[in-house]
């Protein structure tokens with residue numbers, strides 16, 4: 022772990038997870054470390070830049086020496102010597118420039134390698150916790166940051182910082198040149214500041230507006246069927262166009278200003294070069310300097326001003342890169358789920374829900390208002406209640422997606438919310454209300470996207486009674502599924518999602534409306550799967566509106582307005598709710 026921290030630029034091989042990636046370093050600490058690496062890299066690159074800038078004196082000095090010394094003395098030896106020295110210096114300059122570019126590239130890769138998984142984790146948690154889509158932007162931001170760090174824009178300010186080298190040489194050649202150089206630097210710095218003042222806010226606004234427009238359209242496209250069927254496209258297009266036009270107009274306004282400033286700066290740079298050449302000619306005429314010094318001055322002034330010009334031209338990239346970094350920081354610093362890093366062994370004990378309260382972030386009135394119950398292995402609990410009673414919220418709390426505001430859910434004494442996620446996944450199966458299969462094959466989906474054990478995949482498929490159905494598909498278990506594929510019906514997707522829940526024979530099964538898309542056959546298969554899980558010693562929690570499936574439950578919990586209004590053996594609860602129903606049940610059995 023220490024090695025990675027000390028040598029962040031050293032790759033440990035493409036497939037090996039670093040401590041940052043496997044979650045043993047807290048995201049906030051990672052942000053600090055990434056900042057520290059950036060500062061150290063910047064200092065290192067600044068040192069290289071100093072050498073590069075010193076070596077850039079080669080050309081003007083060579084020109085001056087050839088002009089003033091070789092042409093006057095007609096010495097072949099001096100010319101050869103000077104040329105060898107100049108070529109040597111230029112080769113070193115090229116190598117140092119290459120090393121500097123590699124340093125930034127390595128830093129960009131290191132930052133992505135360090136932060137991509139923590140940012141992905143943050144994105145998943147933010148989406149599960151609060152339905153936030155903005156964390157996914159942070160993943161795009163990481164790629165953009167890497168692009169910025171490999172561009173030439175990143176080194177321009179470092180070159181500008183070493184402008185005193187050129188200024189010093191200009192002063193040595195003639196104080197007037199030094200003065201022209203100093204005034205030029207001040208003028209260009211003022212241009213840079215003015216450019217920043219005029220464009221920074223607009224650039225940020227444009228980038229934000231663009232991100233929002235793109236993320237909105239991304240979210241909308243997921244509902245393409247409803248859009249097409251109900252002819253919502255024109256209205257949506259109008260809304261999207263309005264957002265796009267806003268982003269475009271801000272982008273254009275900032276573009277106009279920054280292009281204007283870049284043109285002004287470039288013209289100024291050329292004007293300054295003309296002025297310095299004219300001044301040089303005047304000084305040559307007055308025999309205060311040699312013609313060689315005059316030509317060297319022209320190159321020196323050009324070199325002095327070029328980085329400032331480049332900074333102003335690439336300012337936009339800097340502003341956007343800083344904004345990208347801020348978003349990455351925010352995504353990582355968000356107060357998201359902090360879980361235990363120690364895996365918890367498979368549990369066989371009771372599930373205890375203790376004084377459970379949950380209020381959504383920023384909302385005072387709790388959705389779940391103090392719930393207590395417990396279940397033993399091999400018990401099936403049915404949760405019923407009116408819409409918006411809090412059933413799905415309770416399901417999310419039971420599998421540790423949401424952080425309880427007070428109280429907690431404990432399985433065999435272990436806090437479900439704090440449970441390390443990989444080990445929790447091995448003992449839990451969760452079927453969310455809106456079933457979604459992930460991009461991959463049926464086999465991968467059942468195996469929860471991990472390296473799959475074919476025996477366990479088949480077992481889960483058989484338990485969910487989907488083996489035959491999968492066998493009838495053209496590619497069987499290799500059939501691709503996910504958002505982009507319409508190969509499966511709603512019921513088939515739901516049954517495969519049930520198989521995913523049953524993969525590895527979990528100890529805790531939470532099924533939110535598992536029969537919503539099922540026909541009678543599918544429902545019977547589901548009841549058989551729940552029976553099998555019960556006899557296997559699993560705790561099964563079932564949420565459903567359709568009553569038929571509740572016959573499999575041992576206990577019933579009636580949730581109303583976030584509170585338990587009834588809890589107990591199914592027959593007792595049904596008897597109090599619908600006295601006639603129990604009699605019918607009794608007769609039937």
Ligand SMILES: Nc1ncnc2c1ncn2[C@@H]1O[C@H](COP(=O)(O)OP(=O)(O)OP(=O)(O)O)[C@@H](O)[C@H]1O
Nearest residue numbers: 151381382384388407408409410411412413414415
């Ligand atoms: N993240 C959230 N922020 C604010 N309110 C929320 C959030 N999640 C759920 N709610 C609110 O909590 C209430 C309970 O929602 P929940 O989805 O748990 O109900 P439910 O009993 O599952 O309903 P249904 O049977 O219709 O699926 C609803 O009023 C919902 O608007």
